[in-house]
Amino acid sequence: MEKKQLLLVSKNQDFSKKIIEQVSVNYEITVEKSIHVAYNIALTLLPDTIFFDKTSYSKASDFRNLKNFKSTHFLTKSFLVVYGRNEDLMIMKKRYKSLIDEYLPENMEMDQIAALVLKNCGQKNFNYWHDCFMGLFNLMAQPIVLLQQNNIIAMNDAFKKVFRIEKTNGVKLTDLVNIENKAKVKTSLRNFARGKHMKAVTTTSLLVHNDKLRNARISFSKLSRSITDQFIMLIDFSGDEYFIDDNIGSHADQVEKCFKENSELTDFSFTKREKEVIALLCKGYKTKEISETLFISPKTIEKHRSNIIKRTNSETILESIIYAINHNLVDFPMS
CATH class of the missing domain: 1.10.10.10 (Winged helix-like DNA-binding domain superfamily/Winged helix DNA-binding domain)
Incomplete structure (x- = not known):
């Protein structure tokens, strides 16, 4: 089973070490001291749980930007935990209200802290964005498909119109890619689906109806880390639009390189x-x-x-x- 992502924000190395020892079986853990840097890391990792150790930050102003960690819809489903002194937790409960999902007092034993973190592992409904996207699927003007690795399991009306395909039965993404080694594409997609990266944006040539080739900018994106092997692909034939914010989600370089090579195959002339x-x-x-x-x-x-x-x-x-x-x-x- 793929591990969940935990972002631990703490200046206390001993505390961080104890947390890691307790929950590393279920979580892949990233530790960061700076709260400002932690936010940028959160946008890249899109962690399942964000754990703040308030005891290692003395200034009240240190946490003035805590609300940013729930300000973007990419992070609203992260489980936000704050560990701190009782007086600090009381202030934070008033200031942040329902923003924080779990308050852990300083006198709590480490095994209890770990138990609560593990209990909340995957508790959130991470199918939310998947359901929302599918509801808007056919309203989007760009050709879009839902993939399970190499297999196309759903396509919107714009995709059907451009590629002249009505049913998904047996249709694979490699059917649309004119590339020398299709096995390489399959392997690349499989690794992307199962890996920790959330997106890939690249250029390639795609086979549309009547065996015509069109250059396109394509964007792969996972709707949720917890939905195994499934992700979306958006197609822009003009190459001018950017579907995925470069600052959000980590890039899968292997996928980008693989499809970019496909677009470069036409750069030759016959003898x-x-x-x-x-x-x-x-x-x-x-x-x-x-x-x-x-x-x-x-x-x-x-x-x-x-x-x-x-x-x-x-x-x-x-x-x-x-x-x-x-x-x-x-x-x-x-x-």
Whole structure:
């Protein structure tokens, strides 16, 4: 089972060490001394639990920005815990009211503190954003799909219109990606779904209807860390919009690199001989006829065919020809 994320804000190293010893089985723990820095870390980690050790901060002003930790909807579902002296907790209860989810007095034993933290582990309803998003799914103008790793399990109306796909049965994201090693894409998506990163924003080429390729900026984002293997993909064919705030959620570099490589595959040109072979193939010439026309052996022609298929990341020579035409990689004389 994947561990939950705990952000521990404390200047007391001994206290932090004891907390880590008690709850590290269930939590992946990040410790930070600065409350200001802790907020930026929270936006990156989107932790399940945020634990403040008020006893290690003497100034009342240290916690004046505590409300920021619940000011963005990315953090409203985090479980906020404050550990402190009774007099400080009384003041905070009046000042922050329902903002803090749990108040732990200083005289509480460590095993009791750990028990309460573990009890609240995953207590929040983290399906909330998933449900809200699905309710708005078809109202969004951009093509959007809900993925379970490589499998498309839901798509909005805009996606259906652009890609001319009506049903999700058996449709995979790799069906839309013209990339040399599709296994690499599958592995990358699987690692993203199961990993701790919350987003990936990159560029790629996508296959739309009639085998046409269009460049796009795509954004992957998890709706919740607790929903295993599922995330959304938003598509922007103009490449001008940014769907995911760069300051929120950690990036999955592997996914971004993998799909960016797909967009770079078109940055090449065929050799003169390959263009000649493709031109003759378009006229319906067979291997033997091409060999006789170009005065090279059939074996060499087969090698050219193989290279063309490989370089265009296609499965057949017909797909390679379509790819070449769509990308204006060859010149055909007017008949």
